[in-house]
Amino acid sequence: MDMERLWAPWRLGYVQGSDPEATARAVPVDAWRPGADVDCFLCRAAAAAPAHDRTLGVVARTTASVVVINRFPYSNGHLLVAPLDHRATLTALDDEQLLDLQHCLAEWCRVMESAMQAQGFNVGLNLGRVAGAGVPGHLHWHIVPRWAGDVNFMATLAGTRVLPQALDELWLQLTASAEAAHS
Numbered sequence: 001m002d003m004e005r006l007w008a009p010w011r012l013g014y015v016q017g018s019d020p021e022a023t024a025r026a027v028p029v030d031a032w033r034p035g036a037d038v039d040c041f042l043c044r045a046a047a048a049a050p051a052h053d054r055t056l057g058v059v060a061r062t063t064a065s066v067v068v069i070n071r072f073p074y075s076n077g078h079l080l081v082a083p084l085d086h087r088a089t090l091t092a093l094d095d096e097q098l099l100d101l102q103h104c105l106a107e108w109c110r111v112m113e114s115a116m117q118a119q120g121f122n123v124g125l126n127l128g129r130v131a132g133a134g135v136p137g138h139l140h141w142h143i144v145p146r147w148a149g150d151v152n153f154m155a156t157l158a159g160t161r162v163l164p165q166a167l168d169e170l171w172l173q174l175t176a177s178a179e180a181a182h183s
């Protein structure tokens, strides 16, 4: 896949008037998880019904983890992998949660290799606000897929917002690919 095609969704998409941020915040949650922060988007993603997954950018929810598309990506395919529970430190997680998070990291790298021909990944955890965590109360690993020659695009996109349509297309692409692998 060449760069023209890879980044085309950004140029072809257009904003349709609604505020995706506000829409996501308005997604109802019937049963928050114990210890949840109702203002935390990861807690909302963890607890929302599957019917809202597309709105929230949730691509997977396991017994212990949730995988969400980052709305402020460094590259196309930038995912966040978080425990379902609102926990700020690694020591607050039990072995089952830690293992499940690692499984999710492995699985979603594999999905992006298959669905997006990703050639490499930066996988990282910013632990605590001083380390750069944007949501310091809720641990989350970043998976940033990489392609040969993508450095200029990384610099261009870092910290910028992409059009909601591009994120929605990514959601469709990744969930379809993950489903195909499991059927």
Ligand SMILES: [Zn+2]
Pocket: 036, 037, 040, 041, 042, 043, 044, 085, 086, 087, 137, 138
């Ligand atoms: Zn949270």
